[in-house]
Amino acid sequence: xxxxxxxxxxxxxxxxxxxGPLRAVPGTVIALGLVSLVTDVSAEMVTAVxxxxxxxxxxxxxxxxxxxxxxxxGATALLRLAGGRIADRTRxxxxxxxxxxxxxxxxxxxxxxVATPWSVAAVLAAxxxxxxxxxxxxxxxxxxxxxxxxxxxxxxxxxxxxxxxALLGPLAAFGVLWVVVDGYDAVFTVSCCVALLGVxxxxxxxxxxxxxxxxxxxxxAHAAVGAPAQAPVxxxxxxxxxxxLCLTAAVxxxxxxxxxxxxxxxxxxxxxxxxxxxxxxxxxxAVFLAAAVPAGRYADRLGRGRVFLAGHVPLIGACxxxxxxxxxxxxxxxxxxxxxxxxxxxxxxxxMAAAGAxxxxxxxxxxxxxxxxxxxxxxxAGSVLFGAAxxxxxxxPALAAAAGGLLLSVASGGVPALLRGRGPGGxx
Numbered sequence: 001x002x003x004x005x006x007x008x009x010x011x012x013x014x015x016x017x018x019x020g021p022l023r024a025v026p027g028t029v030i031a032l033g034l035v036s037l038v039t040d041v042s043a044e045m046v047t048a049v050x051x052x053x054x055x056x057x058x059x060x061x062x063x064x065x066x067x068x069x070x071x072x073x074g075a076t077a078l079l080r081l082a083g084g085r086i087a088d089r090t091r092x093x094x095x096x097x098x099x100x101x102x103x104x105x106x107x108x109x110x111x112x113x114v115a116t117p118w119s120v121a122a123v124l125a126a127x128x129x130x131x132x133x134x135x136x137x138x139x140x141x142x143x144x145x146x147x148x149x150x151x152x153x154x155x156x157x158x159x160x161x162x163x164x165x166a167l168l169g170p171l172a173a174f175g176v177l178w179v180v181v182d183g184y185d186a187v188f189t190v191s192c193c194v195a196l197l198g199v200x201x202x203x204x205x206x207x208x209x210x211x212x213x214x215x216x217x218x219x220x221a222h223a224a225v226g227a228p229a230q231a232p233v234x235x236x237x238x239x240x241x242x243x244x245l246c247l248t249a250a251v252x253x254x255x256x257x258x259x260x261x262x263x264x265x266x267x268x269x270x271x272x273x274x275x276x277x278x279x280x281x282x283x284x285x286a287v288f289l290a291a292a293v294p295a296g297r298y299a300d301r302l303g304r305g306r307v308f309l310a311g312h313v314p315l316i317g318a319c320x321x322x323x324x325x326x327x328x329x330x331x332x333x334x335x336x337x338x339x340x341x342x343x344x345x346x347x348x349x350x351x352m353a354a355a356g357a358x359x360x361x362x363x364x365x366x367x368x369x370x371x372x373x374x375x376x377x378x379x380x381a382g383s384v385l386f387g388a389a390x391x392x393x394x395x396x397p398a399l400a401a402a403a404g405g406l407l408l409s410v411a412s413g414g415v416p417a418l419l420r421g422r423g424p425g426g427x428x
Contacts, residue, residue: 136366266337315406
């Protein structure tokens with residue numbers, strides 16, 4: 001029984017939304033945001049301590065860590081398409097998303113039973129596979145719950161709630177480690193309990209998205225792209241806007257430096273004690289939380305492609321701050337973390353909003369999964385290449401190469417194709 005299907009909720013859902021900045025956000029978006037908040041508390045408790053634990057504690061090399069970071073991205077890609085296709089075929093997006101959340105929760109508990117770097121890596125890969133399974137169905141539930149002109153705002157609200165969890169998770173890990181010296185098992189135990197709470201919230205409060213009849217969905221998909229619905233991925237890639245989004249996300253993703261690498265570099269510059277390392281993601285999350293909803297609104301108004309592209313400029317700025325001879329101290333740390341938070345606020349939900357507005361409802365989950373897979377595979381390759389460059393050349397040249405590649409990608413002639421069209425409800 002869904003607690004969110006009360007009569008009052010149904011009346012509110014059927015009532016026309018008021019116009020202007022005070023339009024109500026659909027209840028599904030809020031419920032999924034709370035699920036993501038709780039789940040991110042769990043995930044970020046582990047993520048916040050992981051880079052230093054593996055590199056400094058277990059002696060993993062930058063190349064091996066880059067491979068592990070890339071494996072996380074690749075593991076999400078393995079199940080994105082499968083999860084998206086299953087969700088679209090069965091119309092059970094909530095069930096597929098729930099399976100992904102449950103898998104990740106189980107992996108948090110499994111971390112208590114492993115001790116070597118690569119056994120930890122295997123569990124984390126399974127955890128990331130759970131993330132890959134749930135992400136497209138979750139984003140499809142958000143996209144289908146609101147009209148095209150409000151996609152950016154809805155994703156901005158969800159990402160803001162999600163990021164509140166990303167802010168609280170490192171603080172929780174810091175608190176556990178402050179009380180329990182080298183208490184990584186305690187961190188994993190608390191993380192597992194919080195993840196199970198997220199699964200319960202999803203089961204109780206999230207409503208399944210309404211869907212058209214199967215014949216109507218097939219007809220809509222066929223009319224939208226002019227191709228047989230029996231080959232969904234090929235059908236979706238006939239949509240020019242989706243092809244441009246996939247290409248742009250992949251090219252930019254190839255040169256996107258993972259935040260774990262940036263935190264390690266910042267920790268070295270600041271000579272930060274290990275106990276304070278989990279606090280670095282807090283600064284990023286705080287900025288992300290503050291900027292996510294405004295970024296979504298600006299994306300709806302100015303063009304989602306423009307905001308997504310411009311969002312990579314702060315990441316370039318963060319790389320340059322770490323490269324330049326800026327004195328180590330609070331201004332350097334604040335600058336890097338603020339710029340990294342702005343990057344995520346202007347790119348994460350905005351990319352999904354851009355895709356949601358151009359995808360047919362019957363293939364919405366699969367289409368989002370195609371885009372997420374393209375980005376995840378590119379980031380997988382980028383993480384491995386960055387780790388290899390760090391090992392061969394050192395962190396400075398590796399970061400300079402990544403920043404240069406990202407700058408050239410943003411300025412290249414191919415990326416501006418994303419900027420065609422400025423309609424507030426369109427993908428760009």
